[in-house]
Amino acid sequence: KAGVTQTPRYLIKTRGQQVTLSCSPISGHRSVSWYQQTPGQGLQFLFEYFSETQRNKGNFPGRFSGRQFSNSRSEMNVSTLELGDSALYLCASSRDSSGNTIYFGEGSWLTVV
Amino acid sequence: GENVEQHPSTLSVQEGDSAVIKCTYSDSASNYFPWYKQELGKRPQLIIDIRSNVGEKKDQRIAVTLNKTAKHFSLHITETQPEDSAVYFCAAMGRGSGGSNYKLTFGKGTLLTVNP
Numbered sequence: 001k002a003g004v005t006q007t008p009r010y011l012i013k014t015r016g017q018q019v020t021l022s023c024s025p026i027s028g029h030r031s032v033s034w035y036q037q038t039p040g041q042g043l044q045f046l047f048e049y050f051s052e053t054q055r056n057k058g059n060f061p062g063r064f065s066g067r068q069f070s071n072s073r074s075e076m077n078v079s080t081l082e083l084g085d086s087a088l089y090l091c092a093s094s095r096d097s098s099g100n101t102i103y104f105g106e107g108s109w110l111t112v113v
Numbered sequence: 114g115e116n117v118e119q120h121p122s123t124l125s126v127q128e129g130d131s132a133v134i135k136c137t138y139s140d141s142a143s144n145y146f147p148w149y150k151q152e153l154g155k156r157p158q159l160i161i162d163i164r165s166n167v168g169e170k171k172d173q174r175i176a177v178t179l180n181k182t183a184k185h186f187s188l189h190i191t192e193t194q195p196e197d198s199a200v201y202f203c204a205a206m207g208r209g210s211g212g213s214n215y216k217l218t219f220g221k222g223t224l225l226t227v228n229p
Binding site for chain 2: 031033035043044048050055056090092102103104106107
């Protein structure tokens with residue numbers, strides 16, 4: 001069974017640009033969540049989607065947004081990129097209810113210059 | 114919201130020794146506590162998890178204990194090997210802004226080094 005797939009794996013953007021990251025969950029998983037990982041802040045929750053609805057949101061500015069499609073695939077978007085947005089963005093999927101095991105994708109390494 | 118504290122931040126042991134990493138959480142409604150291992154440049158990989166209705170769980174050399182009253186849980190690795198060297202993260206699944214338990218809050222991580 002294929003794992004969580006994220007694209008692109010690596011990208012470099014310029015300050016002020018916007019970026020879209022994509023995530024395909026494990027087949028049968030309907031919950032997709034996004035995390036930002038940086039050396040200083042560790043793993044921080046961005047948001048979680050289930051059945052195309054955002055169920056939970058972390059403490060990130062409105063420049064960070066996401067969505068989920070009917071096939072459970074998800075995208076996250078960061079607009080007006082700042083240098084501090086450079087990070088590893090991890091997508092994770094799980095079945096549907098609280099307490100289900102969460103599996104991470106390989107992540108998308110974003111560098112903002 | 115949920116707050117997870119993890120200690121120590123770094124841990125160095127000799128091969129064959131045991132390693133213990135401890136975490137505390139703040140939200141009494143948290144009901145799921147996974148541990149992830151992350152090697153350099155790779156994704157976090159689930160190594161063991163425990164749910165709030167269980168006090169202890171073991172999988173070969175790895176065990177996790179949970180004390181709901183004290184709101185802390187620990188990871189125990191016995192007979193450590195060099196390949197156990199990695200960053201370990203604890204996490205707690207607690208109430209998110211939507212009011213339901215779908216938000217995973219992570220500890221800051223522990224860098225474990227197993228010296229041969």
